[in-house]
Amino acid sequence: MQIFNCDHCGHVVFFDSVQCMHCASTLAFLPDQITMAALAPAPDAGVGLWRRLGAVQPGALYRLCYNHATWDACNFAVPAASPHLLCIACRQTHRLPDLSDPGNLRHWIRIEEAKRQLFYTLARLGLQPTDDSAPPHAGPTYAFLADLPGEPGIVTGHHGGTITLNVAEADDDERARRRIALHEPYRTLIGHLRHESGHFYWDRLVRDADKLDAFRAVFGDERLDYATALSEHYAQGARTDWSHHHVSAYAAAHPWEDWAETWA
Ligand SMILES: [Zn+2]
Ligand SMILES: [Zn+2]
Ligand SMILES: [Zn+2]
Known part of the structure; x- marks a missing residue:
């Protein structure tokens, strides 16, 4: 399976990961960037929003896919500006x-x-x-x-x-x-x-x-x-x-x- 690096701490993470085993950051796959990313809660920006950590796309905002929150069935994210609750794959x-x-x-x-x-x-x-x-x-x-x-x-x-x-x-x-x-x-x-x-x-x-x-x-x-x-x-x-x-x-x-x- 393809491996990625946590963009907060650099530790190896996997395509299906939801949390970094090293720094405990929340992880999600960003379909629009075709990559895994570490995210931090961004309640200042809006309810349910997460901000991308690390140097790439600094500050970009996402939501976790509805199927993640509801069924634990997805680890993809949705760009904050999207009108959709579900990610593009779901x-x-x-x-x-x-x-x-x-x-x-x-x-x-x-x-x-x-x-x-x-x-x-x-x-x-x-x-x-x-x-x-x-x-x-x-x-x-x-x-x-x-x-x-x-x-x-x-x-x-x-x-x-x-x-x-x-x-x-x-x-x-x-x-x-x-x-x-x-x-x-x-x-x-x-x-x-x-x-x-x-x-x-x-x-x-x-x-x-x-x-x-x-x-x-x-x-x-x-x-x-x-x-x-x-x-x-x-x-x-x-x-x-x-x-x-x-x-x-x-x-x-x-x-x-x-x-x-x-x-x-
Ligand atoms: Zn990490
Ligand atoms: Zn999804
Ligand atoms: Zn066939």
């Missing part, structure tokens, strides 16, 4: 499971943690705008949902800019069970999210950027019927020589999956 989540269910709450917190790691990677690559005023659809949006009795199961996937994840994927035992049942290669939540973000960015970077010929030269023709290809993959398993041509067995299922696996 605002990408458009649908949530019933958080009064303790299992859902626990799973959702783990998923948001993985999602913030993906946000950071995409931001560093210049693929995810970090300015607080960026439009909500500048990056992927997310739906984190739980299966409900009597309703069809929630299927993890990407459609039309939204990444849907069944919150049961945050349960290690359940994820292992599904992985074995579906012959899927993923071992982590971040792996799931990175894969699905590959489908999101295929739309942006290949389809919408007129790069289909270059894509097909490397990954094959994506016009191959997707539903048929997937059901054949699940019925018969991957071709035995997949490792000569693909990064994973699942990548052999369809050119879109080859791209998403390679991206992840």
Whole structure:
């Protein structure tokens, strides 16, 4: 995991830290600066405001994300001038499971943690705008949902800019069970999210950027019927020589999956 330094005392801090272990400063990630920062309460400036410590951006004011204060589910900050209570990353989540269910709450917190790691990677690559005023659809949006009795199961996937994840994927035992049942290669939540973000960015970077010929030269023709290809993959398993041509067995299922696996 990427390490940072407390900008108050210089001690090593981590991406998910909320307090410096050395000087006890409150820490938060500043999406607009793509960095961790030490903050001190600034009640003189306004209710709930924090002032950045250290030499960079001296005196800059932030609020802690609403999901930090309410659920202990986020360590990102919001610029003080923002009209939003939620940070830019939490605002990408458009649908949530019933958080009064303790299992859902626990799973959702783990998923948001993985999602913030993906946000950071995409931001560093210049693929995810970090300015607080960026439009909500500048990056992927997310739906984190739980299966409900009597309703069809929630299927993890990407459609039309939204990444849907069944919150049961945050349960290690359940994820292992599904992985074995579906012959899927993923071992982590971040792996799931990175894969699905590959489908999101295929739309942006290949389809919408007129790069289909270059894509097909490397990954094959994506016009191959997707539903048929997937059901054949699940019925018969991957071709035995997949490792000569693909990064994973699942990548052999369809050119879109080859791209998403390679991206992840
Ligand atoms: Zn410190
Ligand atoms: Zn947040
Ligand atoms: Zn996929």
